[in-house]
Amino acid sequence: MSDQSIIRITRELHEIQKGGDLSIAAAFRDCNVRHVYALIIGPPDTPYEFGFFEFYCKFxxxxxxxxxxxNAMTTNMGRTRFNPNIYAAGKVCLSILGTWRGERGEEWSSAQGLESILISxxxxxxxxxxxxEPGFEDVKSDEDKKNAQSYVDKIRHETxxxxxxxxxxxYLAIPRDAPKLLATSMLPEHTHVNGSSSDDFEMGGDLTFEPFKDKCKLRFLWYYDSYHQTIDKEAVKFKDGVKFERMPFEGQGNTMDGAYQYTSLKRRLTTIKERMDQETERWxxxxxxxITREMSIATNLxxxxxxxxxxxxxxxAIPVDIELVDNNPFVWQVTLVGRYNTNLDGGIVKARVNISPRFPTEQPRVRVETPLFHHRISSNGQLCYFSSQSDNLxxxxQAIISAIEDEDPAYDPRTLVxxxxxxxxWGNADDKKVYNRRLRRSVADSLDLRDSRQESPA
Known part of the structure; x- marks a missing residue:
């Protein structure tokens, strides 16, 4: 591989990693920059919403x-075709990859790169x-409309x-009833992916390499309310055990078969959240x-x-107090005083920052302990924020304070926690007025709650 090619790939990876895009990520083992692993988070308002889809790219x-x-790696062990253009065997059909015949001008050019592939x-x-799916571009007939909705429904469930x-x-070693199989065990031998045999493609890359574990864990906490909301909504429509509808274009081992099991999904989702909270406490x-062993991470924090x-x-100018909980540098307490003439005016917002002994490989998890009705704070207090420097506390x-104080954010559904x-x-003008009232009311309620606790007898 030429030095120029290595420089080009390295630069593209660096740009993705520093770009702060919440929906795509890329990583590689230090030993070989040609083998890149990518994560795409499913777009909001689609059946893929906030799902974690992994891909393997070989340059x-x-x-x-x-x-x-x-090659797509999130395929339910080679059994699930998540999209007409993303096959169960892992093939990704895109004109810019040369795996699909597109219109003139849609083919690959050296001006494109990894980020444009992931966005595509x-x-x-x-x-x-x-x-x-070719031939189904215009959904007009009642049967096509029914199939289109059924396809969306089962993709949402399987996502x-x-x-x-x-x-x-x-990630959390929570056992399942079904035995775990290798993700490539269902791939046919010598399956051709983008002109290469599966042997040449290393059968989907190194399955033990998990560069996105912490990213997915943190986003699970962010999007937990959204996952629960989706399950509750869909469980009303589908009884447990109802089988998926097979689409006209599915077949020959390239399908998405199964049955709706939303009761089980809700239970499993709750168990994951409990384990995540336990893991955070263990930090x-x-x-x-x-600290006792005088390890360098304790000294650094x-x-x-x-x-x-x-x-x-x-x-x-920033009314904030920061202290260690129990003199433990792995747990910080942040107390922010609401600034004058803002929705937080007169309020005292407390947030606990839990820091992993593996920081910065594992990023901090922040829970706002003051109950606030806030677009960046989940129902159980999980704060969604982004730091420009992952290793600088x-x-x-600063990012935590900015997220809590932000009163007029640009529309970004990726922060939908x-x-x-x-x-x-992000509704109409009247909706925003309601939001502001409810936020101010929650600030006042939290102060009343704090005062009542202070006045209660010991």
């Missing part, structure tokens, strides 16, 4: 003259993927079950052990805490 020596090979794949994850719930169960105990305190002492604190609040905030 040849002639890149960027020739497009890389791309993400665009396949539409609100009506039925129309992606929750396969891409989210089973992925998190694997504090692991941190105490790290204590130093960052002291530097952060000094930084905010110099910024009198003072930047994390409180569905009810987000719907009001």
């Amino acid at each position: 040849g020596k002639d890149y960027p003259t020739k497009a890389p090979s791309v 794949i993400q665009s396949l994850m539409s609100g009506n993927p039925y129309e992606n 929750l079950r396969t891409s989210i719930i089973e992925r998190l169960e694997d 504090a105990e692991e941190g105490k052990v790290a 204590k130093r960052q805490y002291e530097q952060t305190i000094e930084l905010y002492k110099q910024q009198d 003072s930047q994390h604190i 409180n569905p009810e609040a987000s719907k009001l905030l």
Whole structure:
């Protein structure tokens, strides 16, 4: 592989990683930059909403003259075709990849790159993927409309079950009834993917490499309310055990078969959340052990805490107090005083920052302990925020404050962690007024609750 090709791939990966795009990510093992793993988070308002879809990209020596090979890895062990253009065996049909005959001008060019490929794949994850199948582009007949809705329904179910719930169960070692199989065990021998045999493609890459584990865990916490809302809504429409409808274009091992089991999905989703909360609490105990053993991570976090305190002492305009919980540098308590003439005016917002002993590989998890009706705060207090420097805790604190104080954010459905609040905030003018009233009311209620606790007898 030429040095120029390596430089090009490395630059593209760096741009994706620093870009802060919440819906795509890319990573590679240090030993070989040609083998790239990518994560696409399903777009909001589609049956793929907030699902975790992983892909394996192999760049040849002639890149960027020739497009890389791309294989889907989230396929329910080779049994599920998540889209007419994303096959159960992993093939991704896109004109820019040379795996589909598109219109003139849609073919690959060296001006394109990994990010444009991932965005193109993400665009396949539409609100009506039925129309992606050739011959079914125009859904007009009643039968086509019925099939299109049935296709959406089963994709939504399998997105929750396969891409989210089973992925998190694997991460957390939560056992399932069905035996776990290798993701490639269902791939036919010598399956051709983008002109290469499955042997050449390394059967989908290294299945033990999991660069997106922490990213998926954190986003699971962010989107937990949305997942629950979807399950509750769909469970009303489909009784457990109702089989999926097979589409006219499905067949020959390239299908999405199964049955609706929303009762089970809800139970499993709740179990995952409980395990995640337990894991977060364990970080504090692991941190105490790290302190006792005088490990470098404990020293690093204590130093960052002291530097952060000094930084905010110099910024009198920001009314915030930061302290360690039980003198543990792995647990920070952030207390923010609401600024004058804002929705938080007069309020005191408390947030707990739990830091992993594996920071920054594992990012902090922040729970707002003050009950607020806020578009960035889930029903159980999980805060959705983004830090420009993942290894700098003072930047994390700044991002936390900015997220809580932000009163007029640009529309971004990827931050939809409180569905009810987000719907009001980004609705019409009257809806936004309701949102502001409810936020101010929650601030007042939290103060009343705090005062009543302080006045109650010991």
